[in-house]
Amino acid sequence: MAENAVIFKGTKDGLYIILKEEMDLDTIKANLDKKIKPSKRFFEGAKIMNFKGKKLTQEEFDDLKEVIEQEYGMTVVGSFNEKSFEAKAESFEIKKPDMLEQLPFENVHKGEALLIRATLRSGQLIQYKGDVVIVGDVNPGAHIKAGGSVIIMGTMRGIVHAGANGDYGAFIVAYKMQPTQLRIGDIITRSPDGLGSKYNNPEIAMVKQGMVVVEPYLRNK
């Protein structure tokens, strides 16, 4: 827990030390020591713009400043300023080189998508191993077979097969979902019989509990 009590963050303004909120000053000092001592030479002469994160009192600020300047040979450029502690510590993770691609979402999928800007007409077949994006409608009689997910920026009236290579995590999105048939992996589904209500908002089809489920993907609609 005490591991990340102190984090160094480089910004375009300069170097900041971020202090974890709930840590007391002694833990912080101990942590600083742990981080800086082994590479003291490296830190010598470095300029610290200011502290962020934990709210410091004037005393604490002066104390830390003294430690940093005397013990480690760095200079604290900034001064005690209440406002600079508004930032939350968590948002200042140092980006280590191998963490550069860590985005704050789940379900991030990276690949090469096929981008088609046209309306697919009856009888036209698209087969692709990755994701497919159609900027246009998919007319009845058209067939899309994708290894990945399929995004249709238009009305979907044809047959779409996502996750054709067995990926049940693939999904299908359309502005208006009026499919002839939807397939994900090897699960096939069609619209309920009878002219159902024409739902005019964008929907997403995905596999839930072994079935293909269609629902709005924007929560408020």
Added chain:
Amino acid sequence: MGEVIVVTSGKGGVGKTTTTANIGTGLALRGKSVVLVDADIGLRNLDVVMGLENRIVYDLVDVVDGVCRMRQALIKDKRYPNLYLLPAAQTKDKNSVNPEQMQKLAAELAEEFEYVIFDCPAGIEQGFKNAIAGANRAIVVTTPEVSAVRDADRIIGLLEANGLRNPMLIINRIKMDMVKRGDMMNIDDMIDILAIDLIGVVPDDDFIVVSTNRGEPAISVEQSLAGQAYRNIVRRIMGEDVPFMNLESDDGFFNRVAKLFGLSKKR
């Protein structure tokens, strides 16, 4: 160089031949020199609809095979001196010609006539490929039925793949009272799927049966509603802005159709 138009549909029986006969006659009535070419080899009926079936000596395949000259095969219409017909062969089939031969034929005809109109057979195979080979414009005919629209969509895709962009749509045999009741597809839905410019809406008209049997295209008859619709289509082909006919007494739908008028702007 004249315009080479192909009238196609995908689905059979939606009114390609009737449309070809009426548009051709209509253009001739407006003083243009027109030749109609029946590309439905083996199942010819443009000659019947035009009333010229007993004047056929040579046909399309004879011309392509070099058995006769083009002039010998062309039949002058019995009513209009500037309208000609190049009939199909009845005893051969669609493999008797290939697209290259049709291209050459179309080019030759375009030098002589202001409008060359090909009546395309149903389907998407050799007959279709032959008929579209020489064309630079396409008219897609469909009826307000899901099956016909599905086929028309396929055809439009094939036309675009063969370089015939921006085909024009004719919706044929529409029954306004059924559309009002919701029993028949309405025009908006069809255009939503097909997404091409609408050039005309022709109402279902019993008189078409009569005119086909007589060999006199309905366009020349004043009382026929379908004929009136075809007259308007001809004017639009020639570049005029013509408002769509009010095919029913109820204002509601007419206003919507009038809104589609914006789609009828000629390119």
